[in-house]
Amino acid sequence: MRIVVASGKGGTGKTTVATSLALIASEQESVRLMDCDVEAPNARLFLNPSLDSHKEVGLLIPQVDENLCSYCAKCAQVCQFHAIAVIGKKILIFPELCHGCGSCTLVCPERAISEHLNVLGVLESGSAVHGIEFAQGMMKIGEPMAVPIIRELKKWAPVVLPTIEIRDAPPGASCPVVETIRGADFALLVTEPTPFGLHDLKKVVAIARELGIPAGVVINRDGIGDNAVEKYCIENNLPILMRIPMERRIAEAIASGKLLVEAAPEYHKAFQNMFETITTEVKI
Amino acid sequence: MKQLIILSGKGGTGKTIITAAFAHLASQGRYANQVILADADVDAANLELILQPRLLEEQDFKGGQLAVIDQETCSSCGDCQAVCRFDAINYNNSQYMIDPIACDGCAACVYQCPTESITMHEQLVGKFYVSESRYGPLYHANLFPGQDNSGKLVTLVKQRARLQALDDNRQLVLVDGPPGIGCPVISTTSGADLALMVAEPTVAGVQDMRRVLQTVQHFGVRAMVCINKADIYPAGADEIELYCNEFGIEIVGRIPFDLTVATAMVAGEAVTAFRPEAPSSVAIAAVWAQVIQSLMEIKG
Numbered sequence: 001m002r003i004v005v006a007s008g009k010g011g012t013g014k015t016t017v018a019t020s021l022a023l024i025a026s027e028q029e030s031v032r033l034m035d036c037d038v039e040a041p042n043a044r045l046f047l048n049p050s051l052d053s054h055k056e057v058g059l060l061i062p063q064v065d066e067n068l069c070s071y072c073a074k075c076a077q078v079c080q081f082h083a084i085a086v087i088g089k090k091i092l093i094f095p096e097l098c099h100g101c102g103s104c105t106l107v108c109p110e111r112a113i114s115e116h117l118n119v120l121g122v123l124e125s126g127s128a129v130h131g132i133e134f135a136q137g138m139m140k141i142g143e144p145m146a147v148p149i150i151r152e153l154k155k156w157a158p159v160v161l162p163t164i165e166i167r168d169a170p171p172g173a174s175c176p177v178v179e180t181i182r183g184a185d186f187a188l189l190v191t192e193p194t195p196f197g198l199h200d201l202k203k204v205v206a207i208a209r210e211l212g213i214p215a216g217v218v219i220n221r222d223g224i225g226d227n228a229v230e231k232y233c234i235e236n237n238l239p240i241l242m243r244i245p246m247e248r249r250i251a252e253a254i255a256s257g258k259l260l261v262e263a264a265p266e267y268h269k270a271f272q273n274m275f276e277t278i279t280t281e282v283k284i
Numbered sequence: 285m286k287q288l289i290i291l292s293g294k295g296g297t298g299k300t301i302i303t304a305a306f307a308h309l310a311s312q313g314r315y316a317n318q319v320i321l322a323d324a325d326v327d328a329a330n331l332e333l334i335l336q337p338r339l340l341e342e343q344d345f346k347g348g349q350l351a352v353i354d355q356e357t358c359s360s361c362g363d364c365q366a367v368c369r370f371d372a373i374n375y376n377n378s379q380y381m382i383d384p385i386a387c388d389g390c391a392a393c394v395y396q397c398p399t400e401s402i403t404m405h406e407q408l409v410g411k412f413y414v415s416e417s418r419y420g421p422l423y424h425a426n427l428f429p430g431q432d433n434s435g436k437l438v439t440l441v442k443q444r445a446r447l448q449a450l451d452d453n454r455q456l457v458l459v460d461g462p463p464g465i466g467c468p469v470i471s472t473t474s475g476a477d478l479a480l481m482v483a484e485p486t487v488a489g490v491q492d493m494r495r496v497l498q499t500v501q502h503f504g505v506r507a508m509v510c511i512n513k514a515d516i517y518p519a520g521a522d523e524i525e526l527y528c529n530e531f532g533i534e535i536v537g538r539i540p541f542d543l544t545v546a547t548a549m550v551a552g553e554a555v556t557a558f559r560p561e562a563p564s565s566v567a568i569a570a571v572w573a574q575v576i577q578s579l580m581e582i583k584g
Contacts, residue, residue, distance in 0.1 A: 008328055010295010010463040015488065039464035040293050040495060042488035080349060080391050080404075101369055101390030141495065142502040144435065144467035171295035171463050174327040178385060178430040194549050196300065200328040206429035211385065224546040248516075251541075255486035255517030 001282055002165040004036075004184040004213075008200025010171030013190045013220035013244070016254055018168040019046040020261040021188070024271040025164045026130040032162035033128070036180040037170040038121060038137035038149045045257050049134035050126035057137070057152040058120035059100030059145075064091045068112035075104035075113060096144055121149040123156050133158055146176040154183070173203035181207055185282045187215040188241070194225035198232055205238065214281055218274075221246040241274045285449045286579050287442075287457045289324070289476040291500065293492030295463035297484040298512040300325070301545055301555060303460035304334040305568045306575075307419035308554035310456065315576065318455040321417065322445035323424040324472040325462040326410065326437045336552050337415030337422045345425065345440065347409030347433035348389035351382050351402050358401040364393035385430065410437055414444065419554075421448060435467035442475065456579075465499040473500050478579045479507040480536070480571075485520030494527060507533055508578065510571045514538035534578070537571035539564055 005018040014037075022033040035043040044051070062075070062084060073086040083098035084091070095118045105113040120143045125135035137153040139146055154167075169180040181187055187208040191197040201217070208215040217233050222243040233240050244250070244260070244267070253263030261267050290299045290306075303321075310319045323331040351372075353364070364380060365373040372386035373393065394402045409431040415422045423445040425437050442459065449457050459476070462468040473479065479500045483493040493509065500507050509528050514521050521538065528535050542564035548555040556565040 009330075010292075010297075010328075011484075012296060037464075039466045039469075040295075040488075040492040042294070042491060045487045045491065078391065078395050080389055099388055099390055101388065101392045102367065103390055103392035103395060106367060106392065107395050139466060141465065141498045142470075144470050146464070146466045172325075172327040172434075173429045174427055174434045174468075175430065175432045176466070182385065194546055195333045195552075196330045196549065199330060199333055203328065203429040210430065224543060226550045246543075248541075251513075251516050255484075255489075255520055257487040 001163065001279065002167065002184040003186045003188055003278060004167040004169055004181050005188045005190060006169035006177060006181060006204050007171060007190045008173050008204040009191065009197050012192045012197060015042050015046065015168055016260050017188065017190045017218055018166055019043055020259050020267065020271055021275060022047070022132050022166050023130060023259060023261055024268065025166070025275050026132050029163040030160060031164045031166065032133040032135065032158050033166045033168065034153055035136035035168045036150050036153060037168055038139045038146050039170060041136045041138055043168050044134065044136060046259050047128035047132060047134055049128035051124040053125045055123045055156065056119045057123055057149055058118045059098060059148050060102065060115040061095050061098045061100060061118040062093060062104050062113045063116055065112045065114065066091065068110045070110050072109065074107045074109065078103045078107050100148065120145060123153055133160065133162060146170065147179045150176055150179045173200065173207060177204065178207055181211055181213060184213055186278050187213050188218060188278065189215055190218045190220055191229055192221045192225065193219055193227065193229045195228070197225070198229045201229065205236065216241040216278065218242045218244065220244045241277055242270050285455060285457065286477045286582065287446070287459065287475060288575065288579055289459040289461050289472050289479045290482060291461040291469065291472065291479050291496050292463060292482045293465060293496035294484060294489045297482045297489060299482050300330045300334065300460050301549070302482055302568060303331060303458060304554040305556040306458055306572050307335070308557045309569060309572045311419045315456060317420070319420045320445045320449045320454055320457045321420055321422040322441050322457060322459045323422065324438045324441055324459050324468065326425040326427040326434050326441065326468065329424050329426060331460045332415070332422065332424055334549060334552055334554060335417035335419065335422060337417035339413060339415050341414040343412045344408050345410040345412050345437055346406050347431060347436065348407060349391065349404040350384055350387050350389060350407050351391065351393055352405055353380055353382060354401045355379060357399050359399050361398060363396045363398060364402060367392045367396045409433055412437065412440055435471040438468045438471035442472070465495050469496065469499060470503065473503045473505050476505050477582050479505050480575055481507055481509045482512050483509050483524050484513055485511055485517045485524055487520065490520055490523050493524065497533065508536050508575060509533055510536050511538045513541040515540050536574040537567055539567040539571065
């Protein structure tokens with residue numbers, strides 16, 4: 001079963017919830033946690049995995065053998081992203097624009113195009129506390145595209161096939177979030193009860209609904225803001241699976257890199273219940 | 285005209301709260317009527333929730349293309365599926381179908397289809413807005429849930445904001461940035477004079493601040509750091525200072541953790557306008573004074 005933890009708004013506690021959920025789930029099941037926030041991955045700071053496996057990932061981008069090239073420019077005509085240009089007898093390739101679709105390679109009548117890996121980031125994995133298998137993607141500084149890294153992370157075969165996969169999503173509601181949620185069985189949406197939290201939650205709910213994935217909500221920092229999130233959840237038939245009240249001692253513990261269920265053991269039971277609810281929901 | 289961008293790396297550190305407060309503070313002093321605002325966090329645009337602006341102009345934003353198969357002429361050969369690297373073509377009930385969510389818009393299938401049954405269609409992926417807020421014109425957008433091309437929409441928002449600043453001869457474009465370090469952040473960074481990083485003194489916040497600092501440096505933009513919720517974990521704040529000292533990055537203030545921020549947000553007000561004497565408001569005002577001075581001293 002695949003559970004994705006997403007939020008819309010950043011800093012609502014996705015990683016806090018994902019890491020504690022992983023810990024609780026690992027008491028009964030084999031768990032793999034994948035940090036799909038490849039621009040700013042943080043889950044490792046809480047789970048302290050050994051990162052002993054590495055793999056460079058990216059996109060296959062074209063290179064042209066100018067001895068074979070007839071400068072017909074078919075490659076440039078089919079490229080939707082203006083990543084290859086032919087100007088007279090000069091070929092320009094813009095790796096940061098290339099989506100790695102391979103269309104230019106396929107249409108080249110001279111078979112002058114071959115492909116090589118343009119590295120966008122690295123995948124890393126290893127084992128963490130409680131035998132949790134951990135994997136993350138880390139985007140290279142200055143690279144624009146997160147989606148190919150997330151795609152490769154999802155495809156990266158685990159050492160042992162886990163019964164539970166937990167994906168920690170990036171913030172926002174654009175393509176990297178869609179790639180993270182795609183293929184999941186349940187979306188656990190962590191929000192805060194503020195106008196920002198609600199506005200961005202709605203956008204992720206729209207993604208989950210379009211993908212046909214059941215969703216539930218965790219309200220973090222409960223007590224700040226207003227009750228508009230709660231109202232929205234009721235009106236839209238979104239179960240509120242947990243509330244984490246705003247408490248300074250929790251904020252301080254998480255700031256220092258502690259897991260929520262370790263810093264506040266009374267949440268142990270709440271996470272167990274939530275995990276059970278999700279597994280039951282998904283089976284139905 | 286100068287362009288100030290607010291970034292953070294990690295989400296939820298307070299970018300929008302600080303941008304709104306800066307907009308308010310600017311409107312009170314010598315930069316009154318000198319500011320154009322832009323919200324570059326187009327997939328989770330929140331500045332409008334505080335500023336509650338009056339909409340002046342709305343435009344469709346057309347983004348990437350989507351492949352569509354004409355089932356009438358399709359011979360079901362499967363060549364399209366074979367060339368698609370995005371797993372966007374499914375075979376169901378003896379028909380090849382495009383998964384619109386997975387389709388990257390690359391058109392590789394179009395050129396391989398022997399019966400020319402596939403065409404590309406431009407998609408409406410968002411809206412672009414110009415509004416009037418109590419603190420000046422606001423350029424913003426709404427990228428529809430799950431859409432691509434956020435970088436291009438950010439570029440449009442920033443370009444239009446910049447053009448109006450030039451037309452009106454205003455001195456400052458103030459840009460609320462997105463989280464992360466990828467495509468929309470790079471678009472936000474382009475053309476900026478100064479980046480203010482809103483760092484959070486948590487293990488995660490310190491990590492992400494480093495990555496976003498490295499990103500703006502990669503693109504040659506000067507950065508300063510303010511520490512928000514500074515008292516929540518003093519060891520984290522010290523780590524931020526150590527890092528900034530090592531790389532010669534100026535720290536322009538520590539803003540304390542203050543629940544007034546959430547109350548002001550619910551009230552739809554900039555915290556500095558809502559309660560100027562609140563500890564967070566006082567600290568943000570001090571940060572603003574330093575940032576605006578440094579920004580205006582930058583040559584060019």
